Amino acid sequence: MADGLTKSAARNIFYGGSLFFFLLFAALTAHSHWYMVNVSTDSEGLTDSVKHGKEVWEKNMCINCHSIMGEGAYFAPELGNVWERYGGHENPEAARSGINAWIRAQPLGIEGRRQMPAYDFSEEDMNSLIDFLEWTDGIDNQDWPPHPAG
Amino acid sequence: MKYETQKVALPFFMVAMALFTLQIVFGLLAATVYAWPNFMAEVMPFHIMRVSHTNLLIVWLLIGFMGCTYYLMPEEAEREIHSPNLAYIQLAIFAFAGVAALVGYQFGIHEGREFLEQPFWVKILITISFLMFLFNTSMTLLKGRKTAINLVLMLGLWLAAVFWLFAFYNPTNLAVDKLYWWWVVHLWVEGVWELIMASLLGYLLIKMTGVDREVIEKWLYIIVGLALFSGLLGTGHHYYWIGAPGYWQPIGSIFSTLEVAPFFAMVVFAFTMFWKGSRNHPNKAAMLWALGCPTIAFFGAGVWGFMHTLSFVNYYSHGTQVTAAHGHLAFYGAYVMLILGVITYAMPQIRRVQPYNQVLNMWGFWIVTSAMCFMTFTLTFAGVVQTHLQRVLGMNYMEVQDQLGLFYIMRLGAGVAVAVGAIMLLYSFFGPAREQVPAGGTQITAGAGSA
């Protein structure tokens, strides 16, 4: 294969081409960063509470059972749109208390059903966490997932 | 083994294999929970098993890469390792950090982003150890002979360290967080790690087939060129649904489809060199791994990756068991088999004996490889059913999962077979060395003279 190509030519193509594609990729990433901050996410609504909610999410490693916007584990339901699933678009108060009640009800202890651990969140942590999920649901992500089921 | 300091690799291989064993144990636990959901629910919830499983994988692969590099570098650079003591210290730091993270997870001490859950100070220790490793191997390279093999390898390792730094950046905006998270995860496995893979394969092929270095090194540059030209913009296949602009759908689809090319080229490369080769290398088992690795990587990364990489397919399959299926076979083919192959090649030389336990090793190869394939198939079936019920028909997640029980039991069965095969491999590496020549001798070694 590629008999006309010498080793040093192959090497130069590799270095030059990789640099080119890296710069292109970095530029598009920079634009995407700008786009996320200014267009697709609600930067104004990214309150201290939402930030704290993300910390609660990370501190409890929810990502190793659930997915969020399709990334994470596949053991438990998608949570990027849980706000929508609980009817948050129509009735925010009901969604908030519904999610709260679900988390507080753990563990369900039903035989043969996957278990979610119990979390002893303070009211503040709980509210922040739900603010974070609400904020995430608001991200404009090309209409994924296809159904509210997640 | 021409150089005394190549034996530095041995403790790296031993630690890597110990952690590999633990990885499988946690995988089995997690798979058991999938089959029997109440299993250990109080003592060790699923997320702890999973984080242990995935982190052990990453840590042992990195330690494995280091061992492979220490083994290869003296021969390629034609001089001894700069400082063997530095290597042992750096291994101790890395192993300590990895084990400390693992123990911490059992007590809920961790950060919270997938694969990057290591506490901050563990990340720091990992960084320090990796820099010591890079210093040690780069010094060896600088003072020694520079070949395409060791240059590409070191470039891959340095870039892996550079992209790792994004693990320290955790923006509060979840979308931006994900944007850069992939700069570690994707740019590792579908970018710079492919440089490591191609150069280690090239090394094995030079040693075992005796094909001219010029030919192999030209191939190497072509392969790694294909990898980065496609893999950088191919990151776009993770930017479809996280709040990034819509242009990633065409860009990600096209370039990630092209990512199949380097994996395909590695298959052609390995088999061409194998047929061309004139050397009848006695380590048949290592040759088997050197051919098996690109083959399974092509299926796991290439075929299974392509299956769900086009944006209009991924819209439905994103984040289902299809992803888990692909993740398993891709990691296994490309990186697990690579390191197991180098270990198979290196161990007889480190122990200064003729290739030993070859038949056992090959049994291990076939059992682990077919079990990983079977696991991938069951997860793929589960994923397709899940995609249809949940993403097309809109059925509730938990109800869909109730339909998938049989697949999860079969996955657990496959996992048990992986464990059996892995034990055979470990025994073939580290157990008493018995001379064993595969029956029929030469079929596995092709070349000018043999048919």
Ligand code: HEM
């Ligand atoms: C050795 C190379 C590769 C490895 C180790 C690998 C591994 C993985 C892993 C572990 C994930 C899941 C990440 C997560 O947790 O969200 C993933 C996702 C993905 N990979 Fe790969 N991969 C490789 C190559 C490829 C290639 C070549 C393609 C395309 C042809 C590909 C296409 C994808 C896609 C589309 C996803 C996203 C799946 C989703 O939407 O849920 N991968 N890969």
Ligand code: HEM
């Ligand atoms: C005994 C064999 C194994 C079993 C039973 C097993 C089981 C599992 C389970 C249950 C999960 C969690 C899936 C979820 O999130 O719902 C998982 C994740 C994962 N395992 Fe394994 N595993 C095994 C071997 C391996 C091996 C050998 C590798 C590396 C090649 C590997 C790499 C991974 C990766 C990368 C993930 C994350 C996947 C993703 O995010 O898409 N596993 N495994």
Ligand SMILES: [Fe+2]
């Ligand atoms: Fe990727």
